[in-house]
Amino acid sequence: MEERLILISNDDGISSKGIDTLIRIAQPYGKVVVVAPANAQSGKSHSVSLTRPVRFEKIYDSENLEKYVLYGTPVDCVKSALTKILPRKPDLMLSGINHGSNTAISLIYSGTMGAAIEASFYGIPSIGLSIVTHDLDADFSVVEKTAPALIEKVLEHGMPEMVSLNVNYPVCQLNDFNGFKICSQTKSYWYEDFEETVDKYGNQAYYQRGHLVNIEPDNKDCDESAIAGNYASIVPVKVDFTDYKMIDELKKWNL
Amino acid sequence: MEERLILISNDDGISSKGIDTLIRIAQPYGKVVVVAPANAQSGKSHSVSLTRPVRFEKIYDSENLEKYVLYGTPVDCVKSALTKILPRKPDLMLSGINHGSNTAISLIYSGTMGAAIEASFYGIPSIGLSIVTHDLDADFSVVEKTAPALIEKVLEHGMPEMVSLNVNYPVCQLNDFNGFKICSQTKSYWYEDFEETVDKYGNQAYYQRGHLVNIEPDNKDCDESAIAGNYASIVPVKVDFTDYKMIDELKKWNL
Numbered sequence: 481m482e483e484r485l486i487l488i489s490n491d492d493g494i495s496s497k498g499i500d501t502l503i504r505i506a507q508p509y510g511k512v513v514v515v516a517p518a519n520a521q522s523g524k525s526h527s528v529s530l531t532r533p534v535r536f537e538k539i540y541d542s543e544n545l546e547k548y549v550l551y552g553t554p555v556d557c558v559k560s561a562l563t564k565i566l567p568r569k570p571d572l573m574l575s576g577i578n579h580g581s582n583t584a585i586s587l588i589y590s591g592t593m594g595a596a597i598e599a600s601f602y603g604i605p606s607i608g609l610s611i612v613t614h615d616l617d618a619d620f621s622v623v624e625k626t627a628p629a630l631i632e633k634v635l636e637h638g639m640p641e642m643v644s645l646n647v648n649y650p651v652c653q654l655n656d657f658n659g660f661k662i663c664s665q666t667k668s669y670w671y672e673d674f675e676e677t678v679d680k681y682g683n684q685a686y687y688q689r690g691h692l693v694n695i696e697p698d699n700k701d702c703d704e705s706a707i708a709g710n711y712a713s714i715v716p717v718k719v720d721f722t723d724y725k726m727i728d729e730l731k732k733w734n735l
Numbered sequence: 736m737e738e739r740l741i742l743i744s745n746d747d748g749i750s751s752k753g754i755d756t757l758i759r760i761a762q763p764y765g766k767v768v769v770v771a772p773a774n775a776q777s778g779k780s781h782s783v784s785l786t787r788p789v790r791f792e793k794i795y796d797s798e799n800l801e802k803y804v805l806y807g808t809p810v811d812c813v814k815s816a817l818t819k820i821l822p823r824k825p826d827l828m829l830s831g832i833n834h835g836s837n838t839a840i841s842l843i844y845s846g847t848m849g850a851a852i853e854a855s856f857y858g859i860p861s862i863g864l865s866i867v868t869h870d871l872d873a874d875f876s877v878v879e880k881t882a883p884a885l886i887e888k889v890l891e892h893g894m895p896e897m898v899s900l901n902v903n904y905p906v907c908q909l910n911d912f913n914g915f916k917i918c919s920q921t922k923s924y925w926y927e928d929f930e931e932t933v934d935k936y937g938n939q940a941y942y943q944r945g946h947l948v949n950i951e952p953d954n955k956d957c958d959e960s961a962i963a964g965n966y967a968s969i970v971p972v973k974v975d976f977t978d979y980k981m982i983d984e985l986k987k988w989n990l
Contacts, residue, residue, distance in 0.1 A: 525781035525810075526843045533932050533940035553782075555844075559943060563927040585856065587976055588781045589810075601840065601924045633988045643978050660990040664977040669856045672818040677788050685788035688814060716985055718978035721842055722919040723898050726971035733888045735915040735969070 484510025484635075487570040487599065489557040491521040491578060491591030494539075494549050498577035501620040502609065505627050506574055507544065509635065513570070514540075514547040515561040517554060517591075522580065524553045524591035526598065536560055554595035562602060572635060573599035578610035579618055583648045583703040583713060584666035584692055593646055597719055600644040605634050611649045612707055622657050623649050626712065630660065646715040650707045661711035666702040668694050739765025739890075742825040742854065744812040746776040746833060746846030749794075749804050753832035756875040757864065760882050761829055762799065764890065768825070769795075769802040770816040772809060772846075777835065779808045779846035781853065791815055809850035817857060827890060828854035833865035834873055838903045838958040838968060839921035839947055848901055852974060855899040860889050866904040867962055877912050878904050881967065885915065901970040905962045916966035921957035922950050 486506050490499045494516035506512050515536065529552045540547035548565060550557050554575070562569065578592040587593050596608035609627065611618050630647065639645070646665070650657070671693045674686040694704050703713035741761050745754045749771035761767050770791065784807045795802035803820060805812050809830070817824065833847040842848050851863035864882065866873050885902065894900070901920070905912070926948045929941040949959050958968035 520786055523783040523785040525779075525783070525849070527780040527782040527808075527846075528778040528844050528943060530778035530943060531775055533942045535938055535940035555780075556943070559927055560929075560941065563929050564941060585974075588852075588974060589783050591782075594780070597843075630990060633990060637988060640981065643981055646976070662982050662985045662990070664979070664982065665975065667975075672814055674815075674818050683790060685790035686815065686819060687788050688783060688785060688811070714985065714990070715976070716978040716981035717976045718981065719843060719976070720920065720922075721901070721970070721972040721974070723971040723973035724919070726895065726898055726973065727917050727919065730917045730969065730971055733892060735885060735888060735917070 485566065485568065485570040486510045486512045487561050487566065487573045488512055488514045489516050489554055489575050489595040491517065491524060491554045493517050493519045494547065496579065497617060498579050498620065501624055502574055502577050505624055509631060510571065512545050513561065513566060515550055515557040515565055517557060518549045518551050521553055521591045523589050524594060525589050526555055526594040527553050528555045528559065529553060534560060554591040555598045558595050558598040569602065570604055573604045573606035574609065575606065576609035577620055577623055579616060580610060580614045581612035581648055582608065582610040582646060583707060584668040584694065585670055586692065587646055587665060596644040597717060600642055603641045605639040606644040607634060607647055608644065609647045611651065613651050622652065622654050625654060642719055644717045646717050647712055648703060648707055649712045650710045652710045656710050658709060658711045660714050661706040663701055663703040663706050663713045663715050665715050666694055666704040667696045668692050739827065740821065740823065740825040741765045741767045742816050742821065742828045743767055743769045744771050744809055744830050744850040746772065746779060746809045748772050748774045749802065751834065752872060753834050753875065756879055757829055757832050760879055764886060765826065767800050768816065768821060770805055770812040770820055772812060773804045773806050776808050776846045778844050779849060780844050781810055781849040782808050783810045783814065784808060789815060809846040810853045813850050813853040824857065825859055828859045828861035829864065831864035832875055832878055834871060835865060835869045836867035836903055837863065837865040837901060838962060839923040839949065840925055841947065842901055842920060851899040852972060855897055858896045860894040861899040862889060862902055863899065864902045866906065868906050877907065877909050880909060897974055899972050901972050902967055903958060903962055904967045905965045907965050911965050913964060913966045915969050916961040918958040918961050918968045918970050919956055920970050921959040923947050
């Protein structure tokens with residue numbers, strides 16, 4: 481049987497602790513090819529470089545692990561891997577481990593999930609993994625001990641086309657970890673809180689800060705509640721933007 | 736009654752012909768405030784500038800029209816408008832008119848729709864408009880004659896939270912235009928075709944090209960079919976990434 485081929489990317493860049501941990505988690509399952517951005521790509525969502533060429537370089541090459549650094553977005557990494565780097569379609573795509581939460585509405589801004597979602601368009605079983613702290617030295621020991629069971633299930637069952645998994649881990653020790661919980665994406669929005677800065681010419685500019693507002697705090701089956709209960713949330717993510725209910729409504733408008 | 740407030744943005748930049756046309760279309764309906772990127776932001780999807788401050792400048796100010804140029808993404812434009820520029824929540828948000836198709840899977844890469852979708856998160860009725868040609872001098876006369884009827888319907892009926900409209904116009908003359916068609920987003924993927932370029936140091940890099948592959952060519956009710964029939968497609972877009980069917984499947988995995 482041909483050896484399994486696993487593609488890894490992320491949005492924190494190829495030098496992050498999260499991607500190093502994910503590589504270690506993945507290596508027992510096959511040959512790992514990492515194609516990851518040179519620098520931080522947080523908030524890059526599903527963006528793709530169209531107006532400039534994308535460049536990548538191989539920076540590590542051994543029998544079971546290759547690493548490429550790419551000057552572009554997480555989605556650029558997946559497209560370049562599938563089109564120019566990998567010898568064939570990979571059997572699994574892993575993205576992360578992101579330093580920071582990608583629960584709730586944060587999912588749509590996430591470069592980590594952008595990469596996982598992109599891979600799912602090509603029928604590749606894909607998982608985005610995050611931990612809900614921005615700490616660059618985050619403790620990934622719970623992820624390292626528990627994510628293999630999830631990866632094995634995904635390899636065993638496969639995934640439908642266009643569906644990926646958005647997995648978020650709480651910050652806790654293994655003793656306090658309550659396992660995985662299958663969830664919906666929490667209904668929420670982002671409360672903006674802009675931090676003003678002034679450059680040396682007196683121009684104002686703004687860092688975009690803020691926090692998530694959970695508009696269904698009593699829903700126990702959504703990812704924010706899972707995290708609060710020290711579960712790792714698993715949200716199956718499907719990209720179909722059509723609001724089928726609204727189609728019927730619009731047809732009554734007599735446009 | 737207070738005058739209506741209308742926010743306009745796009746992803747082709749504040750100097751494009753498409754946004755000028757959209758401003759003209761919107762002006763009869765209220766005061767228009769334009770907050771648009773300084774330069775082309777095609778393919779920026781839902782990306783937001785997190786690691787650097789966002790700057791904007793007022794470049795035009797009259798009683799019924801203000802224009803701001805912003806150094807950032809389309810979603811940055813909407814967030815900045817709502818948080819720092821507008822005196823109150825606008826009654827309508829219009830994005831475009833994009834030079835290029837945003838039907839089918841292109842929607843997820845679209846900065847035009849990123850801006851419209853972002854506005855819908857805050858309960859603002861929002862419409863993204865595109866024409867299916869990249870021609871910088873595209874003929875928008877059909878849009879200009881027919882989009883007002885759609886805007887009036889949206890102002891009359893309002894829109895549910897988290898729902899926006901993705902409207903794509905065919906390239907045709909008014910005589911050949913068949914009107915609006917309410918559609919689903921065409922199931923499709925992007926076939927990659929990378930164009931190699933070599934810099935003066937001999938480094939290879941790639942422009943991402945390619946074309947859309949329609950995987951449901953016989954579906955008459957999707958946006959690609961509407962465009963082919965010289966209709967303007969209207970897809971109601973809802974952001975809820977959860978695949979509820981897959982939740983039941985995952986629960987059987989005994990994770």
